[in-house]
Amino acid sequence: MRHKIVAGNWKMHNDSKETKTLIKGVRKSIKKLSLKNTRVIVAPTFVNLTAGLKKAKKSKVEVIAQNMHQAKSGAFTGEVSASMLKSIGIQTVILGHSERRTLFGETDVILAEKVNAALESGLEIIFCFGELLEDRKSENHFTVVENQLKNALFHLEPIAWVNIVLAYEPVWAIGTGETATPEQAQEMHAFIRDVLAKKYNTVVAENTSILYGGSVKPNNAQEIFSKKDVDGGLIGGASLKVEDFTEIIKAI
Numbered sequence: 001m002r003h004k005i006v007a008g009n010w011k012m013h014n015d016s017k018e019t020k021t022l023i024k025g026v027r028k029s030i031k032k033l034s035l036k037n038t039r040v041i042v043a044p045t046f047v048n049l050t051a052g053l054k055k056a057k058k059s060k061v062e063v064i065a066q067n068m069h070q071a072k073s074g075a076f077t078g079e080v081s082a083s084m085l086k087s088i089g090i091q092t093v094i095l096g097h098s099e100r101r102t103l104f105g106e107t108d109v110i111l112a113e114k115v116n117a118a119l120e121s122g123l124e125i126i127f128c129f130g131e132l133l134e135d136r137k138s139e140n141h142f143t144v145v146e147n148q149l150k151n152a153l154f155h156l157e158p159i160a161w162v163n164i165v166l167a168y169e170p171v172w173a174i175g176t177g178e179t180a181t182p183e184q185a186q187e188m189h190a191f192i193r194d195v196l197a198k199k200y201n202t203v204v205a206e207n208t209s210i211l212y213g214g215s216v217k218p219n220n221a222q223e224i225f226s227k228k229d230v231d232g233g234l235i236g237g238a239s240l241k242v243e244d245f246t247e248i249i250k251a252i
């Protein structure tokens with residue numbers, strides 16, 4: 001189902017105390033907002049998920065994971081499986097973030113396996129993808145994005161898409177302060193919907209939430225979110241401060 005979503009990807013930030021303080025701050029600051037059809041999500045590190053879930057209990061704040069391993073269990077030192085996440089009460093996981101792809105070698109093939117493992121365990125997925133600066137400069141960004149979707153997601157049946165949220169994050173805009181213009185975001189989001197309609201149907205295309213990520217800040221969120229195919233944002237740096245994150249939530 002298509003929702004408006006503001007999700008904070010906390011990456012490797014915040015210890016246990018900071019996680020609890022931040023969630024407390026967010027839940028307090030959104031209490032009086034009217035958030036109809038709008039989801040507010042935060043993604044702390046694995047070790048802070050349980051504390052985060054506890055702090056977010058009985059509030060609008062959803063606590064989700066940043067990653068998981070594709071195997072059900074086994075000799076994978078340091079990894080966490082989908083069923084482990086489910087067992088502590090996690091409902092949603094981010095997959096395919098560009099930092100996972102570039103720093104930890106996650107390929108489309110691995111991501112397709114992770115997608116299957118997450119869905120089999122009943123997890124919803126926020127699936128990240130986006131082109132590099134060189135792809136955009138060489139005008140290959142549409143092809144790159146289409147291939148990322150095709151390779152990791154297009155083996156799925158249409159029904160599986162009720163549990164997929166897409167997050168278009170152009171790599172050149174992540175943590176750089178350089179945002180895609182609202183027009184560039186809209187152009188890509190409309191393209192993605194078109195690709196979904198061609199591969200599946202208009203129901204899948206229209207019902208899938210597509211978020212934009214990459215240097216979304218309080219001063220640019222409203223303009224980006226005002227675009228018709230942009231359903232919200234996946235926020236890095238600006239989600240680490242209650243005031244900034246709240247302003248971005250208000251923008252939606």
Ligand code: 13P
Pocket residue numbers: 009097169173174175176177213214215216234235236237238
């Ligand atoms: P920034 O908002 O810090 O650019 O990070 C975006 C991001 O990577 C969210 O997943």
